[in-house]
Amino acid sequence: MNSIKDFLTREHRACDEHLGAAEAAAERGDTEAARSHFLLLKRDIEHHFRSEEEALFPLLEAKAGAYSGPTNVMRSEHSQIRALLDDMEEALGTANANLFLDLSDTLMVMVQQHNMKEEQVLYPLADQVLQTNEMEEVLSTFRETAPMS
Secondary structure, three states: OOOHHHHHHHHHHHHHHHHHHHHHHHHOOOHHHHHHHHHHHHHHHHHHHHHHHHHHHHHHHHHHOOOOHHHHHHHHHHHHHHHHHHHHHHHHHOOOHHHHHHHHHHHHHHHHHHHHHHHHHHHHHHHHHOOHHHHHHHHHHHHHHOOOO
């Protein structure tokens, strides 16, 4: 069985690869390839966020009782990242590669900081407090709802 940390960290790395490919395409002026990679990134990030918000966070909050600070912070950051992704999509829609790349740099910093919090705090906490059957259920939900790459 995978751990929550291992499974979701792999999703983080896959999203990093999509972002890198979108940036590389935008830098070389290939707007269509940038858009294609970006749409994969957006799809996979949205799936990742929904999986956390609908399957993992409620379970952690139930385990933690009234203390839901870490999951509230993650939800807030998810909202900020979603807004930035919308801005990036708009920049691609107007073929503004420079704006897209500037926003991409901002996204990279935000995502790195966000992922560090999840990978070093939230996911190890989940692996520690969830029972084996709960962890298996969460991981099963993640797998069943995963987008096809």
